[in-house]
Amino acid sequence: MDNLLYPYYSIKLWLDSVIFLIIAFSLILLTLFNSNQPFGIILAFFLIILTKYPIQKTIKNLYRSLKNQPAIELTEAYFFDHINNIKIYWHNIDKLSVISIRGNTYVNFILKDNNEYAKQLNGFLPKILFKLPDPEEIATKTEISLVKGRKEDIYNSICKFREAKKL
Template identity: 85%
Template sequence: MNNVLYPYYSIKLWTDSAIFLIITFLLILLTLFSNNQPFGIILAFFLIVLTKNRIKRTIKNLYRNLKNQPAIELTGAYFFDHINNIKIYWHNIDKLSVISIRGNTYVNFILKDKIEYAKQLDGFLSKILFKLPNPEEIAIKTEISLVKGRNEDIYNSIYKFREAKKLYNFQTNNSTKPA
């Protein structure tokens, strides 16, 4: 199976990133220079801590877009979401679906082993969410509205890759079993 690479949808990526970065930096600056000191400095510090990983990820995605690197990569072994810097192995995906949240389209993954996924997360809050007693309700999703192409075609390609991998594993497992 050949690798499939999907580039970023530049206009949406740059628009969403600019809005996020401008609002975040304005909030930080407004709290830093507010009249309610030292509360403003403390609040600005917490805003920086909470948004640090998202700011890094946004800048990384803008850089990857400028370098014409892919947003999503499908290989024989895994689905690599460069947007969130997450690798999901095909054997770990139980179900796939498409969801829409506030005008953005996502591929929603239901995983067999969420601990394998959680090890890749950066950020204190993200890791804590997966240590809660019932992390099954936490959505694992990739925003495909940031990827160039029709959302349905991208989802279908991901689905076909997963199904082909399941079929290959099924055939391999059955051919190696003794009769």
């Protein structure tokens, strides 16, 4: 099988990203300039720590979208989620499913070895969430509503690549 590259769905990516960045920076600035100091500065510091990785990820995805680089990539050896910068090897996938959360569509991966996945996680919050009970529901999903194309076709392509590697 040849590698498959799926581009970003630019309109949704840009809309979601702009809304997120405006809200994140507004909250940080509002707490920073709060009249209850030093509480506002301390709260702004914690907000910066919590939003550092999501802001970096958002800016990276916007840049990749401008450069027409793929959002997800299917190769002979792995599924590469450029949205989250995660590589999932086909041999590590136990089950696949499609889930919908608040209007967004995700491919949910149930993995054989969660540690292989956890080593790739960036950011403080994802690492903490992954240590909670039942981390498959939290950490191993890729938002395909940010990917251009029919969601069913994208999911079927991922399943075909996985099945080809199982044989």
